[in-house]
Amino acid sequence: MSITKNVKWSKKDLLSIYDLTAEEINIILDTAEEFKKVSQRNVKKVPALRGKTVVNFFIEPSTRTRMSFELAEQRLSADIINISASTSSLKKGETLLDTVRNIEALQADLIVMRHSAPGAQSFIAKHVSAGILNAGDGAHSHPTQALLDIFTIREKKGSLKGLNVSIIGDIVHSRVARSNIWGLLKLGANVTVAGPSTLVPREFEKIGVRVCHNREAALEGADVVNLLRIQHERQRGGFFPSIGEYSRFFGLNADAAKYLNPDALIMHPGPINRGVELDSSLADGPQSVILEQVTNGLAVRMAVLFLVAGCLEK
Amino acid sequence: MIKNKNYILRGGRVVDPSRNVDGVGDIGVCDGMICSPEKLQGAEIIDVKGLVVTPGLIDMHVHLRQPGQTAAETIATGTRAAAAGGFTSIVSMPNTNPPADSSDTIEYIRRHARTDGVVKVLPCGCMSKGLKGEEMAPVGSLKNSGVVALSDDGRCIQNHELMLHVIQYAKSFDLPILDHCEDEQLTCGGVMHHGEWSALLGMKGVMSASEEMMVARDIIFSRMADWKVHIQHISTLESIELVRNARKRKLRITAEVTPHHLALTDEKIKTFDTNFKMSPPLRSADDRQAVLTALKDGTITVIATDHAPHTETAKLVEFDFAPCGIIGLETAIPVCFTELYHSGILSLSELIAKFTTGPAEVLNIDAGTLAEGKPADITLIDPELEFTVDKETFLSKSSNSPFHGTKVKGKAISTIVDGKFIYRDGTLVG
Secondary structure: OOOOOOOOOOOOOEOOHHHOOHHHHHHHHHHHHHHHHHHOOOOOOOOOOOOOEEEEEEOOOOOHHHHHHHHHHHHOOOEEEEEEOOOOHHHHOOOHHHHHHHHHHOOOOEEEEEEOOOOHHHHHHOOOOOEEEEEEEOOOEOHHHHHHHHHHHHHHHOOOOOOEEEEEOOOOOOHHHHHHHHHHHHOOOEEEEEOOOOOOOHHHHHHOOEEEOOHHHHHOOOOEEEEOOOOOHHHHOOOOOOHHHHHHHHOEOHHHHOOOOOOOEEEOOOOOOEOOOEOHHHHOOOOEOHHHHHHHHHHHHHHHHHHHHHHHOO | OOOOOOEEEEEEEEEEHHHOEEEEEEEEEEOOEEEOHHHOOOOEEEEOOOOEEEEOEEEEEEOOOOOOOOOOOOHHHHHHHHHHHOEEEEEEOOOOOOOOOOHHHHHHHHHHHHHHOOOEEEEEEOOEHHHOOOOEOOHHHHHHHOOOEEEOOOOOOOOHHHHHHHHHHHHHOOOOEEEOOOOHHHOOOOOEEOOHHHHHHOOOEEOHHHHHHHHHHHHHHHHHHOOOEEEOOOOOHHHHHHHHHHHHOOOOEEEEEOHHHHHOOHHHHHHOOHHHOOOOOOOOHHHHHHHHHHHHHOOOOEEOOOEOOOOHHHHOOOHHHOOOOEOOOOOHHHHHHHHHHOOOOOOHHHHHHHHOHHHHHHHOOOOOOOOOOOEOOEEEEEEEEEEEOOHHHOOOOOOOOOOOOOEEEEEEEEEEEOOEEEEEOOEEOO
């Protein structure tokens, strides 16, 4: 195969997009392009991580991210162990750091970790020598989701520079939004976040993001719109009066989509609430790249596993 | 203890805000009391040239963790940390285990302070039984056992009617109220300040309004009861505005700020270091600026550390799950000299007042002065001593400090309690 170790990559961990330079993001995207080609072959497996042990340590439930990481690890020929909160000894009172040190003592090379507490992976990475890949930490960061979103946009649009990207939904509780914002800004896109003001903190203006509480204004002239899932429990939290009202004023439907640029992409990190933040006709329509995002996620995760593992050997 | 050793501290810069003194001079110590140097013919002369001589410093907000949480601190280690920080009197907060809501617990604390302690421990009693905010603690009995104030620190009484009654009742026993202001409905599980950095980091924020609502309540109740309410660890711009306005109207409101709230801001949380987690949380740069202004204009009359020891194990966890609080006794003077005096914000006299007359007035105690005939509680400070804070040198049993590794200038080098050196030239005595 044509993929060789990248000498410019020097991080043993992938913790957040905020930590990455534009150059590092591009290294990941370029590497992912190569891995996407591998995924289109008849034999999809490469020996890049043969003999390496990867532990998927999920202390918060996950289906799609975990499945994507697991498949990426298998395609790279790594040995894999899966640990989830229900089976771990965290329930017996062991600290997170002790649990991870035990995992490391089994000579794990990489630990893919999801946790409900922001910064949990950053904290762990300071204390262990295994590579830590953040698969989501509370509302803080979900770097591989942002990378696969950006990969998808770059693949369709060629470049992110000057593109108008609008993220609509529950921004305040979203690690997907936070990761996308940093990545998009670093690559030169114009970012708008939108939704009701209870879910969209105006503090994002301080880092150069347009904050908007009107759907049509957020959609007008957008090249990409990324809809975030609206969780029903936010209504009980008093953030908006009802799902119906949210959908009416902030959901993307055919009428609202007329404000988009004609060739705009419609994205969603999944799982979709059809008819709430996004109408079915658009989710399944020609502008939607939602399933391509899932496919690209595999290539992006192969790329970051490969890069980080290569760094550990140095 | 050698009670009758007499000596003269010669040639230091005496800074005693209680008497408006700031100048080179001598201080006599006779039988554990301050006395006129002229009366001390033939007494030992101790040269303190180049040092600042101040009344023994008072820290009115300390968690000694005994009884019940002695893995983190004890009265023995906490009072030694106080001595090393230049403090001769400290007020112990009542959120021990059991809470200090009974005469028994207060007597236990005072007994251990006598046998294990090296500085004066002034216990603070609970406002509510068990710190539960439901029923009033036995205020009269607590007063008889020797408490100097009442507080539910760490918690805040949410029941307004109970709070009003506590303030009114405390007045009958001449006990000031020290309140940790926090509306729990607005804390919302927050772990840091609600603002720009919580938005960027995706962490749950504690709104400034959580503090401000209760500061406003306390000011209203203080006016109704005509009694002293002291706002603990004030941290927000609007809280400060409320206190400034109340003091302008001559209401009986005072406020303290911690060294960390005047020195640090919420941006520090981006490292996820749990030694930046405390309650109230580190606030925004605007809030910090308001604190500095309020220290200068006299809205804030007290600096208190909120010394809150936690074991390393307790702090070595995810930020969300770490306990709130940091230690402060041994870094207060270095941090405040650096941030307030050497930076030119406060004069030496203004700064020392926040550690002496300020707390003494709130607590109405016989301390914080070098007037003749008063107990010889004295602190010697080297204002120019530069060093890097090193947690390995702390006498506290815990080391949870956000200032580890920080360069500072100014340090208490000797601490005298009732005429006796308990900390001398940077070393604990005996």
